């Protein structure tokens with residue numbers, strides 16, 4: 001078996017004068033759950049459409065199990081797509097919608113019955129065979145769309161914001177269900193979303209994109225804990241980012257406690273960005289803190305308090321803590337060296 005099921009090599013896409021994608025290279029392994037994540041307009045859908053064969057790259061190569069497929073039409077690629085809008089046939093019932101692809105292929109009716117039953121069980125809608133599409137909720141319709149896409153057993157399923165139209169609670173439920181389905185079937189999923197939490201919850205690897213380029217590819221832990229630049233740090237979760245810090249100043253500022261993390265290939269006089277996540281800062285007594293400051297605000301967020309502290313040099317710090325603090329109090333802030341992430345400064 002090929003090491004990669006899908007490979008994009010230096011893929012670019014121009015629409016008129018607009019660069020929608022610039023030199024995208026991406027290798028996806030069989031059975032991986034890979035998510036393309038980024039803000040609106042960054043090129044996620046264009047990447048997916050190029051993989052699906054609905055769009056031709058302006059430059060670059062596309063491989064499926066090691067074979068170049070640039071010139072293959074969509075129906076000759078062993079993949080299928082689920083869109084945000086379910087695109088079901090309103091005049092057919094649930095059974096006929098799911099069976100559609102197999103009917104086209106003239107598969108025996110007995111076989112189709114068995115497979116539709118399995119699919120309905122997989123998407124948790126047993127007994128829905130005869131239901132009309134318009135009588136289903138949004139979540140149910142999307143499950144049918146997923147069943148319809150999976151019944152032909154594609155090797156790769158492309159999903160373009162498939163949960164975008166659902167409310168938050170249902171979305172979260174479906175995230176877990178989709179992940180379970182993907183593991184059960186052993187199919188490669190390439191998933192598009194602009195929701196960072198969704199990407200972190202579901203993916204084996206996340207591809208963070210901005211403005212037609214890949215910023216970082218990594219496991220959810222990698223991109224959360226070790227973002228390579230300010231864009232990724234900002235987009236994934238919340239963080240305190242100190243801009244343009246000189247490592248020398250920074251060492252002095254944190255009283256040498258952070259010296260170990262300077263050994264990461266950055267020069268001592270290099271200007272860098274420093275990221276500290278809000279949950280990695282502890283509010284302590286003023287005399288024991290690395291920094292001292294005044295509490296500016298405290299907001300209860302359900303699982304934690306969001307505390308804003310302005311330090312003596314005027315830098316504002318956001319802290320997530322399970323302990324309350326009092327507005328106006330002078331406090332100390334303590335940060336473990338491992339929680340201080342140094343990133344390349346944006347050019």
Ligand SMILES: Nc1ncnc2c1ncn2[C@@H]1O[C@H](COP(=O)(O)OP(=O)(O)OP(=O)(O)O)[C@@H](O)[C@H]1O
Nearest residue numbers: 015018020038039040041042043044045046047194
């Ligand atoms: N058919 C097209 N003609 C011209 N420009 C296009 C076309 N399709 C996409 N674009 C442009 O290419 C860029 C990338 O679009 P794309 O739809 O891939 O982004 P996206 O990250 O999926 O955004 P969203 O989350 O809003 O769907 C955008 O600037 C978009 O306007």
